Amino acid sequence: IELFAIEDLTSVVLCSQTFLLMQNSEDIRCKCICPPYRDVEGQIYKQNVSLKDCTCLHVVVPMPVDGKDVEAYCLRCECKYEERSSGTIKVTIIIYLSILGLLLLYMVYLTLLEPMLKRRLFGHSQLIQNDDDVVGDQQPFANAHNVLSRSHSRPNMLNKVEHAQQRWRRQVQEQRKSVFDRHVVLS
Amino acid sequence: MCFPLNRTETVMWISTNSYSLCLFFFCSSGSNYAMSNGGGAASSTTHLLDFLEEPIPGVGTYDDFHTIDWVREKCKDRERHRKINSKKKESAWEFTKSLYDAWSGWLVVTLTGLASGALAGLIDIAADWMNDLKEGVCLSAMWFNHEQCCWTSNETTFAERDKCPQWKSWAELILGQAEGPGSYIMNYFMYIYWALSFAFLAVCLVKVFAPYACGSGIPEIKTILSGFIIRGYLGKWTLMIKTITLVLAVASGLSLGKEGPLVHVACCCGNIFSYLFPKYSKNEAKKREVLSAASAAGVSVAFGAPIGGVLFSLEEVSYYFPLKTLWRSFFAALVAAFVLRSINPFGNSRLVLFYVEYHTPWYLFELIPFILLGVFGGLWGAFFIRANIAWCRRRKSTRFGKYPVLEVILVAAITAVVAFPNPYTRQNTSELIKELFTDCGPLESSQLCQYRSQMNGSTAYTDNPNQPAEPGLYSAMWQLCLALIFKIIMTIFTFGLKVPSGLFIPSMAIGAIAGRIVGIAMEQLAYYHHDWFLFKEWCEVGADCITPGLYAMVGAAACLGGVTRMTVSLVVIVFELTGGLEYIVPLMAAVMTSKWVGDAFGREGIYEAHIRLNGYPFLDAKEEFTHTTLARDVMRPRSSDPPLAVLTQDDLTVEELQGIINETSCNGFPVIVSKESQRLVGFALRRDITIAIENARRKQEGIMLNSRVYFTQHAPTLPADSPRPLKLRSILDMSPFTVTDHTPMEIVVDIFRKLGLRQCLVTHNGRLLGIITKKDILRHMAQMANQDPESIMFN
Numbered sequence: 001i002e003l004f005a006i007e008d009l010t011s012v013v014l015c016s017q018t019f020l021l022m023q024n025s026e027d028i029r030c031k032c033i034c035p036p037y038r039d040v041e042g043q044i045y046k047q048n049v050s051l052k053d054c055t056c057l058h059v060v061v062p063m064p065v066d067g068k069d070v071e072a073y074c075l076r077c078e079c080k081y082e083e084r085s086s087g088t089i090k091v092t093i094i095i096y097l098s099i100l101g102l103l104l105l106y107m108v109y110l111t112l113l114e115p116m117l118k119r120r121l122f123g124h125s126q127l128i129q130n131d132d133d134v135v136g137d138q139q140p141f142a143n144a145h146n147v148l149s150r151s152h153s154r155p156n157m158l159n160k161v162e163h164a165q166q167r168w169r170r171q172v173q174e175q176r177k178s179v180f181d182r183h184v185v186l187s
Numbered sequence: 188m189c190f191p192l193n194r195t196e197t198v199m200w201i202s203t204n205s206y207s208l209c210l211f212f213f214c215s216s217g218s219n220y221a222m223s224n225g226g227g228a229a230s231s232t233t234h235l236l237d238f239l240e241e242p243i244p245g246v247g248t249y250d251d252f253h254t255i256d257w258v259r260e261k262c263k264d265r266e267r268h269r270k271i272n273s274k275k276k277e278s279a280w281e282f283t284k285s286l287y288d289a290w291s292g293w294l295v296v297t298l299t300g301l302a303s304g305a306l307a308g309l310i311d312i313a314a315d316w317m318n319d320l321k322e323g324v325c326l327s328a329m330w331f332n333h334e335q336c337c338w339t340s341n342e343t344t345f346a347e348r349d350k351c352p353q354w355k356s357w358a359e360l361i362l363g364q365a366e367g368p369g370s371y372i373m374n375y376f377m378y379i380y381w382a383l384s385f386a387f388l389a390v391c392l393v394k395v396f397a398p399y400a401c402g403s404g405i406p407e408i409k410t411i412l413s414g415f416i417i418r419g420y421l422g423k424w425t426l427m428i429k430t431i432t433l434v435l436a437v438a439s440g441l442s443l444g445k446e447g448p449l450v451h452v453a454c455c456c457g458n459i460f461s462y463l464f465p466k467y468s469k470n471e472a473k474k475r476e477v478l479s480a481a482s483a484a485g486v487s488v489a490f491g492a493p494i495g496g497v498l499f500s501l502e503e504v505s506y507y508f509p510l511k512t513l514w515r516s517f518f519a520a521l522v523a524a525f526v527l528r529s530i531n532p533f534g535n536s537r538l539v540l541f542y543v544e545y546h547t548p549w550y551l552f553e554l555i556p557f558i559l560l561g562v563f564g565g566l567w568g569a570f571f572i573r574a575n576i577a578w579c580r581r582r583k584s585t586r587f588g589k590y591p592v593l594e595v596i597l598v599a600a601i602t603a604v605v606a607f608p609n610p611y612t613r614q615n616t617s618e619l620i621k622e623l624f625t626d627c628g629p630l631e632s633s634q635l636c637q638y639r640s641q642m643n644g645s646t647a648y649t650d651n652p653n654q655p656a657e658p659g660l661y662s663a664m665w666q667l668c669l670a671l672i673f674k675i676i677m678t679i680f681t682f683g684l685k686v687p688s689g690l691f692i693p694s695m696a697i698g699a700i701a702g703r704i705v706g707i708a709m710e711q712l713a714y715y716h717h718d719w720f721l722f723k724e725w726c727e728v729g730a731d732c733i734t735p736g737l738y739a740m741v742g743a744a745a746c747l748g749g750v751t752r753m754t755v756s757l758v759v760i761v762f763e764l765t766g767g768l769e770y771i772v773p774l775m776a777a778v779m780t781s782k783w784v785g786d787a788f789g790r791e792g793i794y795e796a797h798i799r800l801n802g803y804p805f806l807d808a809k810e811e812f813t814h815t816t817l818a819r820d821v822m823r824p825r826s827s828d829p830p831l832a833v834l835t836q837d838d839l840t841v842e843e844l845q846g847i848i849n850e851t852s853c854n855g856f857p858v859i860v861s862k863e864s865q866r867l868v869g870f871a872l873r874r875d876i877t878i879a880i881e882n883a884r885r886k887q888e889g890i891m892l893n894s895r896v897y898f899t900q901h902a903p904t905l906p907a908d909s910p911r912p913l914k915l916r917s918i919l920d921m922s923p924f925t926v927t928d929h930t931p932m933e934i935v936v937d938i939f940r941k942l943g944l945r946q947c948l949v950t951h952n953g954r955l956l957g958i959i960t961k962k963d964i965l966r967h968m969a970q971m972a973n974q975d976p977e978s979i980m981f982n
Contacts, residue, residue, distance in 0.1 A: 035629040042345030093330040096313040179398040187583040
């Protein structure tokens with residue numbers, strides 16, 4: 001079952017990120033790096049001031065040298081204005097972790113719970129029927145069947161979902177055979 | 188002017204530029220290409236009866252793991268375009284439809300760029316965070332990584348830029364103390380634990396949901412762009428799993444990068460968006476134009492290099508690259524780069540973590556170490572390709588490949604155990620590259636910049652560069668050497684694991700380490716022997732002469748060039764990464780040297796080698812076919828084979844036709860006039876025949892097993908009580924390509940490459956003799972190069 005269409009995912013990511021680009025006051029800073037000078041050690045100064053105040057005189061407080069040396073000291077310092085968007089980072093991590101969590105739950109369901117449930121409800125025969133795959137390549141008319149058999153639409157929504165899920169699982173099983181077992185692709 | 192191909196001398200006029208022009212003449216010159224399916228309308232010379240036939244659904248589509256027919260797809264597209272243009276003047280609605288058709292290409296490309304940029308931003312932010320999760324947590328805001336956690340803190344010092352109280356390492360959280368042997372062991376243990384769990388999650392997700400999401404993706408995309416079909420490789424599930432597991436794989440500390448998988452992600456986006464527009468979803472050739480643009484967008488967000496991305500798509504990934512695709516690829520790359528920049532993942536409006544800007548000059552004598560770095564890059568590239576292919580072949584053919592999950596866990600465990608003690612391998616590889624590229628200045632405090640000053644004996648760096656090295660620098664050099672050996676060995680085993688893995692970042696890291704070592708060595712040489720002729724000419728005592736950061740950059744470019752054999756695109760990517768126009772000459776010298784040295788050991792780059800390992804039907808456009816064989820040496824059937832399976836134009840019954848199809852495994856059958864004359868009528872594909880017969884038995888009444896099948900325009904005369912005959916003319920290709928049996932194979936290979944053919948019929952004195960397929964050509968080329976011809980697996 002396709003849980004999220006990619007269009008949904010991308011639009012969620014984009015929308016949430018543009019929505020949260022409102023500036024937090026903690027998200028701007030001016031960072032001044034001052035190397036060692038005579039007997040003063042190297043230091044890093046940070047303050048959240050705006051771009052026009054991002055100069056050595058504003059940010060390097062308290063000034064470690066006196067009067068005449070201030071200019072020489074400030075010449076060696078480098079001040080950079082930086083901004084970030086903590087909202088974007090927060091939303092992205094939450095989206096990522098939720099998708100990861102959902103996938104993990106679905107994986108646990110597919111590998112552990114579903115076989116157990118099916119065995120309990122239907123017995124062994126159903127399981128064997130599900131695992132019986134027709135190898136599509138060797139039968140010349142199998143592909144023709146796949147192409148033309150689109151008219152088996154039962155009106156029941158649940159059956160449609162079930163049908164789509166079965167088709168997806170068959171595809172994944174074919175892919176797994178090609179990649180992991182026969183080592184035919186992607187080795 | 189293009190002529191039908193049974194005149195071989197005019198084939199020489201066909202060139203890639205006139206490829207589309209050629210097909211225009213083919214499709215419109217009354218040569219009776221009856222392709223009513225997929226395109227809908229009839230060509231200009233069809234009869235009224237054909238007009239009344241409806242297209243059979245499913246004819247014109249392709250099987251999985253088969254090659255498309257480029258000529259047919261291009262003709263279908265021109266038909267569609269003609270139909271829309273002819274209807275354009277009828278009404279305003281038709282005019283709007285024609286505008287929409289013209290602009291849909293730009294729309295697809297824009298959407299692809301937006302999606303690629305957004306997904307790349309997600310991957311970058313999540314990978315950074317998860318990487319630092321191995322070290323510790325940010326207590327005040329759990330979603331921040333180490334750097335972001337200490338962003339506003341005032342407790343960072345000049346020497347230790349990343350210490351702050353809000354960031355707690357695992358030892359601090361669990362044991363309560365930050366220093367000491369106990370906490371070191373606890374940190375070590377948690378690092379290994381997190382690395383193993385991320386790797387295990389990644390490989391489980393890949394195995395359960397989307398097995399096609401493993402590996403780099405670039406060899407398969409190259410093959411897809413040359414005309415191969417792999418269903419599901421660019422689908423929604425593959426996209427989602429590749430995005431999620433790429434973050435996990437990078438965070439687990441394995442020696443891999445995310446550039447190759449980002450190209451795959453971008454191509455998946457391009458494929459998915461092209462399904463919204465029937466112009467692209469129904470035509471495989473047009474879809475590949477969108478995929479070329481998407482791969483440019485992928486490289487552009489990986490490196491922050493839009494122009495480099497377009498050149499990479501042109502040089503490495505695409506097979507046919509018309510000029511229209513060039514403009515659209517550039518647009519896609521720019522849109523993607525713009526979206527990524529506005530997401531601003533790194534908080535400094537830069538696209539890539541290691542964007543450095545320096546403008547210190549280089550000197551002519553430095554070309555010698557640059558060329559030496561190029562030689563190192565070429566040697567390492569050749570060694571890596573051989574070792575990696577040998578290891579992948581072993582994984583493919585022996586029992587060892589049956590335990591992919593165990594293999595991933597083992598490699599992740601070894602990587603984590605060996606990488607933790609060395610600070611250069613413990614950190615993120617991108618951060619390592621940035622540190623190596625950064626030149627030492629008064630504001631840097633890393634261990635690589637610890638020189639002894641002459642002023643007052645302190646270990647701090649002063650204005651005076653080119654100083655003798657402190658013990659701190661010596662230990663850094665030792666650690667770098669060990670890191671180099673470790674990375675060289677581990678990347679061989681990591682590339683090709685069943686998790687998404689890229690190759691660009693590890694190669695650049697290896698080159699950067701080697702380059703920095705050479706740069707520091709040169710620097711010390713210049714200091715201790717400043718009276719040598721070379722240094723006296725150019726270097727003043729006490730002036731900044733050698734910049735080791737530049738050597739690291741050149742080394743990175745040389746190693747990447749040695750392994751992928753890229754040329755122009757690599758230079759442009761590195762130039763866009765650093766912004767230094769002055770460094771083009773050293774870069775080009777190193778890249779050219781590494782390509783020449785690498786080519787001396789083997790002509791293939793890593794991606795072509797993997798294509799050959801998998802047996803994909805990829806006819807490389809860069810190789811020259813220099814042998815003097817003729818078409819009759821390669822064609823099938825050979826003298827020992829059974830005769831060619833052919834269909835006669837009006838002699839067969841449905842039962843006989845089905846019998847021929849069931850007995851043979853050919854993908855298509857030539858149709859001849861009669862068994863006596865053996866004159867060629869056309870070519871019919873197996874898939875089309877089966878679909879047409881199924882459709883006819885369902886829709887038309889009276890078709891039975893002994894109904895006559897005819898490919899002619901009018902039914903043959905039959906006795907009165909015979910069942911209704913079946914007309915299959917609509918699926919017949921009436922203009923198959925033919926060559927004579929004396930055509931040199933050079934010309935045949937050229938035709939296959941330039942026109943994208945799957946098969947070509949061979950005639951002798953006008954009568955059908957045999958057939959040459961793409962697989963036969965690939966096998967022949969493998970045989971000529973003394974490789975195993977049986978390794979070509981697909982059609």
